[in-house]
Amino acid sequence: MHNNYIDITDRIVESPSWWDVNGTPRYGEFSPASLPDIYADEAVLYKIQCQNCNHFFNVSESLSYLDKMKTIMTHRYITDKEKFDMKSKEIFSRSLSDSIKDKTLHYGDPPNNGCCNSGATMNCNDIKVLQYWKKKNHEWKRFPEFELLLCDADKES
Numbered sequence: 001m002h003n004n005y006i007d008i009t010d011r012i013v014e015s016p017s018w019w020d021v022n023g024t025p026r027y028g029e030f031s032p033a034s035l036p037d038i039y040a041d042e043a044v045l046y047k048i049q050c051q052n053c054n055h056f057f058n059v060s061e062s063l064s065y066l067d068k069m070k071t072i073m074t075h076r077y078i079t080d081k082e083k084f085d086m087k088s089k090e091i092f093s094r095s096l097s098d099s100i101k102d103k104t105l106h107y108g109d110p111p112n113n114g115c116c117n118s119g120a121t122m123n124c125n126d127i128k129v130l131q132y133w134k135k136k137n138h139e140w141k142r143f144p145e146f147e148l149l150l151c152d153a154d155k156e157s
Helices: 065-074 080-091 096-101
Strands: 042-050 055-065 124-136 139-142
Touching: 055 096, 055 124, 055 139, 096 124
Parallel strands: none
Antiparallel strands: 042 055, 042 124, 124 139
């Protein structure tokens, strides 16, 4: 469950344009340069839906080399070096674009904007990738070929 950030949203008349991975409301056009993780080398903006009230949100997610290192470090308990090396290789080869292609990209709990009483504690439906970006040589480049539906088209709004 995300914080509700009512201290921000109550002071701004307009609705957030998008929400970051922490459920923080963001205003203005999405840019991967505005992500909370300055080390990100992949970024996605996608549409999700509250499972309870069906409210739609545009949310972001990112992935960096450091994220992958943290994940590998959580697998340090594997005592068999060969299994650890295989797990490390699997983690390093996994990308956001892979999650988009196999439709496993998932935000989790929707942002806590007060859209309904229980929505913030529920899971979300992942609807559609709106923008996918990758950083190469310190420059962000958009790849529209990854801007795909993540579910049945009848859920999209």
